[in-house]
Amino acid sequence: xxxxILQNKLTFILLHIFFGFLGTLPFFPKVYGLxxxxxxxxxxxxxxxxxxxxxxxAVYIVGAEVFIxxxxxxxxxxxxxxxxxxxxxxxxxxxxxxxxxxxxxxFYILLLLFGIIFTQVPEGESLxxxxxxxLSGPIVLGISALYxxxxxxxxKKLMDGLFFMLLPLFSMICYLYxxxxxxxxxxxxxxxxxxxxxxxxPNQVATAIGLGMFVLTVYLLSKEKLSGYIFLDSIxxxxxSYRGLLTFSRGGIITAVIxxxxxxxxFLLHKRVSxxxxxxxxxxxxxxxxxxxxYTSGITGGMxxxxxxxxxxxxVQKDITTGRIDILEIQLENFLENPLGIGVGNGKxxxxxxxEGTTGASHNEIGRLLEEHGYIGFFLLIMLLIxxxxxxxxxxxxxxxxxxxxxxxxxxxxxxxxxRIALPGFIYALSLIKITExxxx
Numbered sequence: 001x002x003x004x005i006l007q008n009k010l011t012f013i014l015l016h017i018f019f020g021f022l023g024t025l026p027f028f029p030k031v032y033g034l035x036x037x038x039x040x041x042x043x044x045x046x047x048x049x050x051x052x053x054x055x056x057x058a059v060y061i062v063g064a065e066v067f068i069x070x071x072x073x074x075x076x077x078x079x080x081x082x083x084x085x086x087x088x089x090x091x092x093x094x095x096x097x098x099x100x101x102x103x104x105x106x107f108y109i110l111l112l113l114f115g116i117i118f119t120q121v122p123e124g125e126s127l128x129x130x131x132x133x134x135l136s137g138p139i140v141l142g143i144s145a146l147y148x149x150x151x152x153x154x155x156k157k158l159m160d161g162l163f164f165m166l167l168p169l170f171s172m173i174c175y176l177y178x179x180x181x182x183x184x185x186x187x188x189x190x191x192x193x194x195x196x197x198x199x200x201x202p203n204q205v206a207t208a209i210g211l212g213m214f215v216l217t218v219y220l221l222s223k224e225k226l227s228g229y230i231f232l233d234s235i236x237x238x239x240x241s242y243r244g245l246l247t248f249s250r251g252g253i254i255t256a257v258i259x260x261x262x263x264x265x266x267f268l269l270h271k272r273v274s275x276x277x278x279x280x281x282x283x284x285x286x287x288x289x290x291x292x293x294x295y296t297s298g299i300t301g302g303m304x305x306x307x308x309x310x311x312x313x314x315x316v317q318k319d320i321t322t323g324r325i326d327i328l329e330i331q332l333e334n335f336l337e338n339p340l341g342i343g344v345g346n347g348k349x350x351x352x353x354x355x356e357g358t359t360g361a362s363h364n365e366i367g368r369l370l371e372e373h374g375y376i377g378f379f380l381l382i383m384l385l386i387x388x389x390x391x392x393x394x395x396x397x398x399x400x401x402x403x404x405x406x407x408x409x410x411x412x413x414x415x416x417x418x419x420r421i422a423l424p425g426f427i428y429a430l431s432l433i434k435i436t437e438x439x440x441x
Contacts, residue, residue, distance in 0.1 A: 001043060002056055006160055010227045016167045020174025023071040033073030036064060037083055044090045052157055054091025054147070058084045059161045062426045064168035066208040067175060070200035081136045081422045088147040099151035102432075104387065108380055109142035115373045118343030130345030134368065137419025141384075144429030150391075153433045158402070159224055162215045166226075169212040170236075172198075173243055176205070180246075188248070188303035190312035196246040203363070203417050206252030209244035211423060213256040214263075214409065216240060221267055238292060245296045248307045251416030255409055263405035270397035324363050324416070327351075331367035341374030365414035365424075385411075388431040399435045406431040 005012050022028040040057035047053050065080030067073075074080065116131055153161075179198040180186075186195050192202035216237040219226045226233045244253045268278060297304040303313065310320030330351055334342055342350055347362055350371075362368040369377040392403045410428035419425055 001039075002051065002053065002160075006163070009163065009225065012167060013170055013227060016170040017174045019168075020067075020171040020176075021178060023067065023073075023171060023175040024178045029068065029071035029073035030075075032071075033068050033075070033079070036061065036068070037079070040083075040087055041090065044087060045094055049091040049095025052091075052153070052161075054087045054095065055153070055157075056161055056164050058087045058091075058144070058426065059165040060168065061087070062422050063165035063208070063211070064171070065421050065423070066200070066204050067168050067172035070172070070198050070205070071175065078132055078136045081140045081425075084140050084422045084426060085143045088143050092147060099147065099149050102146055102149035104383055105142050105145040105149060108145070108383065109139060111376050111380060112138050112142070112373070114376060115341055115344040118341060119345055120343060120349075134345045134372070137365070137422070137425050138369075139425075140422045141419070141425030141428050144426045145432055148429040149432045150434050151432075152436045154436050154438050155398075156438070158433070158435060159219070159222070162218060163226065166212055166215045169208060169215075169240075172205070172208060173212070173240060176243055183246075183299055188300040188313075190303065190306050190318070191248065193246065193248040196243075196248070201420075202247040202249035203251060204421055206244055206247040206249035207255070207413055207417050207421065207423060208252070209240055209247070210252035210256035211409070211427075212240045213237065213244060213253075214259055214405070217260050218263065221264065238288065241289075241292050242296055245292070245304060246300075248300075248304070250308055251413070255412040255416070258412060259405040259408040262408050263401045266397050266401035266404060270401060327362055328364050328367045331362065331364070331371035335370040335374065335378075338371075339374050341372050341377060344372050347371050363416060363418050365418045368418060384428070388428070391432055391434075395435070402435060403431045 019028075019032065023032075036057075040053070040060075044053045044057065061080055061083045068080065069077065076082070112135060116135075119127065119131060176196070176198045180196050183196075186193070192206075194200070194202060196202075197205040216226070216233060220230070220233055220237065223230075227236070241253075244256070264281075268281075273281075293304070306313065310318055312318050331347065334347070334350060347368060362371075366381060369381055371377075373380065388403060388407050392400055392407070395403060406427050410424045410431065413424040413427070417424070
């Protein structure tokens with residue numbers, strides 16, 4: 001099945017675009033949400049994970065999670081994270097153990113669970129939901145890291161995996177098209193826009209679109225076959241970028257841009273391109289970036305400029321982090337006051353108890369880790385930051401290009417969107433792989 005998909009990429013891109021339209025119908029999302037769970041389990045068991053089926057289906061779910069959430073296709077909100085964990089665990093147990101055993105990530109998972117001891121929620125609140133909401137993302141990271149740590153993944157398999165990740169993002173982009181009213185009817189302001197994000201959280205939507213922008217650009221730079229037509233691939237990238245800007249959520253788009261700059265730097269070093277070729281790439285990139293920006297800004301009445309410069313609808317400067325710095329300051333205070341942490345999920349309730357003006361859930365995983373897990377969280381953070389760097393320095397420029405960009409996507413995403421979705425945790429684990437020339441290496 002996987003090979004058939006890879007041999008007919010354009011056909012399956014078009015099929016997933018059609019899925020985006022079907023997502024607007026009441027019957028399809030639940031069927032799709034069920035099939036993307038059942039079919040992978042069957043194939044992983046059937047093939048004993050000989051061809052990295054667990055990896056391929058896990059990356060597919062990472063790409064599909066936001067689309068299925070926004071269409072109501074999952075019975076449980078966190079099903080996407082559960083699916084990634086399940087597929088990878090199945091892959092370990094039914095397939096060959098190819099990677100080095102990573103004791104540090106086993107300890108990471110165990111130490112995360114230690115924070116549950118201190119968890120206390122107000123009467124009427126669900127203890128289970130609080131723990132799952134805050135720990136499911138970090139657990140995805142831990143399980144993914146255990147599976148992928150120094151696991152040999154060939155260049156071809158990695159690119160195939162990125163294609164699988166991209167497929168359901170085509171569905172999401174198409175769904176956004178059909179769910180967005182005439183742009184002339186939308187009153188754009190200085191905040192993230194739910195209307196242009198399909199009625200769903202703009203932060204998560206922009207994060208997923210940013211991932212799509214990254215994958216499409218990697219394919220274009222690598223001159224790998226996606227649709228089979230470079231012109232069409234370029235159109236896809238332009239439209240993804242356009243839809244990403246329309247969400248007015250900055251984090252996912254800025255993350256894509258930074259990670260692509262890092263990828264491009266090391267990839268071009270690997271290719272040893274001439275200055276003339278480099279300058280040509282630069283001019284083309286600047287031209288298309290400015291064209292997309294100017295066009296989108298015009299459609300939004302100039303509000304796009306205000307949004308990215310931290311101004312409101314009337315042009316008055318406001319907090320460019322939309323309250324995230326305020327929460328982070330409180331989290332650091334709680335970290336210093338509570339060496340063992342305040343307990344998983346307690347951050348929001350602690351702010352309410354103290355009468356703080358900012359009482360929302362944290363969008364910063366670093367702050368949450370420090371506040372809720374104390375010095376254990378600090379130790380885990382240092383470990384997460386350091387381990388991929390060893391992999392980075394060991395690799396050639398080709399490996400460096402992927403490792404540093406995966407690392408950047410993880411780090412930047414957890415600083416604006418915490419670990420609400422499976423994407424950052426799984427992407428982090430990709431920075432631990434050993435990229436090989438072929439399947440046998």
